[in-house]
Amino acid sequence: MQAKQGDDAPSVVVAKENNALKLYSLDDAAARYGLDIGMPLANARAICPQLIVFDADETADAQLMNDIADWCDRFTPLVALDPPHGLYLDITGCAHLFGGEAALSKLVCDLLTTQKFTVSAAIASTSICARTLTRHVHGRIVADGEEARAVAPLPVSALGASEAITTGLRRAGLKTIGDVASRARYEITARFGAAFTARLDQALGQGDGPINPRKPLPDYIVEKRFAEPVLTDTVIAATLSKLAQMLVAAMARDGKGARQLTACFFRTDGVVRGIVVDTGQAVTRTEIIDRLFRERLESLSDPLDPGFGFDLIRLSASRTEIVVQQQHDLDAHVHDNDELAALIDRIAARIGSHRVVVHLPQDTHIPESAELPVPAQQNLAAASQAAWQPRIEAEPPLRPLRLFERPEEIQVIAQVPDGPPARFVWRRASHAVVRAEGPERIAMEWWRPDGKGLTRDYFRVEDEAGLRFWVYRDGLYDRERDPQTNEPVQPAWFMHGLFA
Amino acid sequence: MTSARMSALASLRGSIERIEAQSGSPSLARAALGHAELDAALQGGLALGAVHEVFCEGGRQSAAATGFVAGLARRVTPRRPLIWVRQDFSEREVGRLSMSGLAELGLDPRRLVMVRASDVEDALRTTADALACDAVGAVVLEVWGETHKLDLVASRKLTLAAQGAGVTGVLLRIAASPAPSTAETRWIVRAAHSPPASPWQMWGAPLFDAELVRNRHGPLGRWIMEWKCDECLFSEFTAADSQSVAAAPAHRPHQARAQLQDRLAG
Incomplete structure (x- = not known):
């Protein structure tokens, strides 16, 4: 398909092929001159000097x-x-x-x-x-x-x-x-x-090759066509909730619930806007679908633009799963879990599913990668089963409550090079250490591909105001060499966390 | 006509009574914190289904305040989910909340759902939403720095949501100074230093210097307390040779605030 050129002057689109400009496409007027696709531009110019030439833009x-x-x-x-x-x-x-x-x-x-x-x-x-x-x-x-x-x-x-x-x-x-x-x-x-x-x-019609559709076929589709394009938010919202009812009814016949819903808004001028809402558990109620879309539509960074109006609104369940009917009234715990999942869905619909997270413990000693935030919608069940290291009874906390994603470099004065800091400067303020415990030595994981690094000696220190810090010295004096330069390391000190 | 007016008046009176009953009733359920004096001042413990505010003076004190908030949340709800809402900015300033650190304080990281809001408006909306959901045990909103978004209206909204569902909300305000709000209690928390001991002796449980600067239904005060990680409760700090801290006279919220501002300025 090609866009028609309005005027009569023959025009062609050229693209570079094997270091030569060749005709990529042409209009009717150019075709009447006997030009053809694949012809070099020079030849075409010779046949028809008044040719208007455009560059091809395949993207x-x-x-x-x-x-x-x-x-x-x-x-x-x-x-x-x-x-x-x-x-x-x-x-x-x-x-x-x-x-x-x-x-x-x-x-x-x-x-x-x-x-x-x-x-x-x-x-x-x-x-x-x-x-x-x-x-x-x-x-x-x-x-x-x-x-x-x-x-x-x-x-x-x-x-x-x-x-x-x-x-x-x-x-x-x-x-x-x-x-x-x-x-x-x-x-x-x-x-x-x-x-x-x-x-x-x-x-010849003897056997069919598959086509490769752009989108997977949704499990359920309901849609509403309008004779007159609709513009107002109220009509759109009412249509969506009516469609949600139909969708829920269709899914209920098969005992299914939606895990992913897509609303497509077809504008009269051909623009199509699709809005996807994911849910953490299968949704089987109209009100929930309604509310999820309301949250999502309200929070769009580029709001739904009806332009000259929508003439078709389609709601499809792109992913569904079989719903196990549970008896809620006797088991308050199940009910609570459902409510929590619904709350997470609502928040995720509004601010994005990557922003609502639960944490999974990771099998590593490196403090900053010991826990992995994962989207709560998909991992709520996994997170509630996770096995965290239990605390040691009658010990004060060994890990800080707040951990810096990037440890911050501090200037340290230590009495002996290998010892704990006596005084350090963090964020332009000086702290005198009144008590310190350590080192807790954490070596890098050399068996991992990205595990090359310096050994860290962690100290728990308290300053004169009672603030408690987790600082470490990156590298051991005289014993370690820089992996890149192979020179003896000059250990630097870092602030990694704050204890309560 | 008159009967209509009478009924309108009656309904208005009724609603006023309801409002007064709500604001004036000390009948909220309470969760004991474990510290005897403190529980007495709070008339039995921290009110549930209300909003509490915890302030700290700067980034450096944030961990102490976070620990205090975590303790409150643990006391309020030992088993139900805890929603922790925070701004992106706060993570950069004072570090992220560490799950192993929470576990060390006796909380269960499996119960925690973290919401990472990009700005205060999102955070506020999410908090109000979570407070209105009765499956949730407690909601913590962590806000870094001063913000005009968290005004009396916003605070009222949170309180109403909390009252409606009976969910307790805790606002953790890092590097901020108190402003008028509808909170049930307001605290200023600092780290308290460990008792002097030999340098090779390690510190013990987390120590807080918690100042109660607003209490809608009781006296104010200032206590040094300890969070017992194993029993999961606050307790009096009893070190034989600890320096005694003079309790601040009751009802001194204004001066406390002035002090705080001095410190912020300095």
Whole structure:
């Protein structure tokens, strides 16, 4: 598909190929001069000096195709890209919603044409057959079993095989697909490879290749189309809650609950906005879905922009799981867990799921990596089973309550080089140490790939005001060498944490 | 007409009574903290379903205040989930809350859900949300520095949410000075130094110098107390040769505040 140029001057888009500028695409006016895709720009200029030339921007092209594919989501959930300029729409089971295949094809093409795209479409029972047809005829609908007859008269180039194969076939005197099909398969396979034969079979309707849809098919979809685009928040909210009711009813029939919900807002001008909400446990109630979306919509950093209005709102459950019915009234504990999970879902919907965390203990001695924050939505159950190291009875705390992610360098005066600090300066304030305990030696984990580092000697120190610190000396005097420079280390001191 | 007016008046009177009953009732459930004098001053312990504020003077005292808050949370709810809401900035200033450190104080890291809000508004909303959820045991909101977002209105919202669900909220205000609020109690917490002993003797349990500067239903005071990590309760600090700290006279909130500001300025 290409955007039409309005004026009459022939214009082309060029791209660099093998160090030469070649025509990448052209408009009708340029085609009338006899220009063709793949022709060097110099030749084209010689044929037609008044040519207007644009540079190809493949990223923008891909983006545009993506936007069109987004827009096509309103017809079927299975839309696949066929780069560079094609789209597959799997309309199995969807066509009747739009009044049949012919009506659907006409609707899609008309809507795209009004947006000034040139469209060539075909409907067939295999994707490759339809693709082959679009190369030469527009609007063809092939009935089941008629594929071979439909594609037979088309030239072999329509198959979209590589340049070498197309040329080879033409040199062998096989000009149309019908010619190729009439040869025995083993001859074709021996000459052009099994991939080409498979493609040929698919084009002839004998076996289907899978398409590669952009999005996984949601388990449940409900949608509402509007004759008149809707703009106001109240209508949108009311629609969402009505859709949520339908979705919940559909899921309840199968005993399922949603773990991930997607609301898609299709704007009349083709922009599609999808909003995803994850939940920590399967949701089976309309109010909860409602509230999650309300929180999410309120907190969007770029709010939902209705533009000229939405003409389709779709709610889908992208991930579902079977709900085990629990009897809540007799077991308060289960009820509490549910409530907590719902609270976490709400907070996560508003501020992001990575911001609500629980901690899992890690099997390491290095204090700063001993605990791993993980999203609470997915790991609540794992965290409640985690095995933390129990504290030692009748010992004062051995680990600080507040730990600096990056230890801060301090200036230390120590009586003996290996001893505890006598005085240190942290954040521009000087602290005199009145008592210290240590060292607690923590060696780096040399068996890990990133475990090379200096041994740390940790000291617990208290200053004259009663503040308690966890400081360490990075490296041992005379015994360790810098891993990079292999020089004896000059140990530095760091502040790593604060004790209560 | 008159009957309508009468009924309107009656309903207004009713709502005023309700408001007064709420604010004036000392009938809130309480959790004993373990320190006898303190519990007496608090009339039985820390009020549940209310909001309490803990201030500390600067980043250096933050760990003491955090430990005190953790202790309060542990006393309030030994088993139910604890939601800890904090700003991103606070982590950079005073370090992150360490789970092994919490475990050392006798708390269960498995019960803790941490919310890392990017700003105070998010943090406040999340806190109000969590306070309104009755499955939660306690909610801690950690805010670093002064902020005008945490005004009387915000504080009132938190209090109402806490009252509604019976969840206890604790505000940990690091490097901030007290401002008017609807909190049930307000504390200024510092680290207390260990008793003088031989230098090779190690310190004991965490020691707090906690000053109660606001108490809606009782006297004020200042105590040195110890958090017993094994029993999980606060207790009187009894070291034979500890320096006695003179208790501040009761009802001196203003002076305490002035002192605090002096320190902040200095």
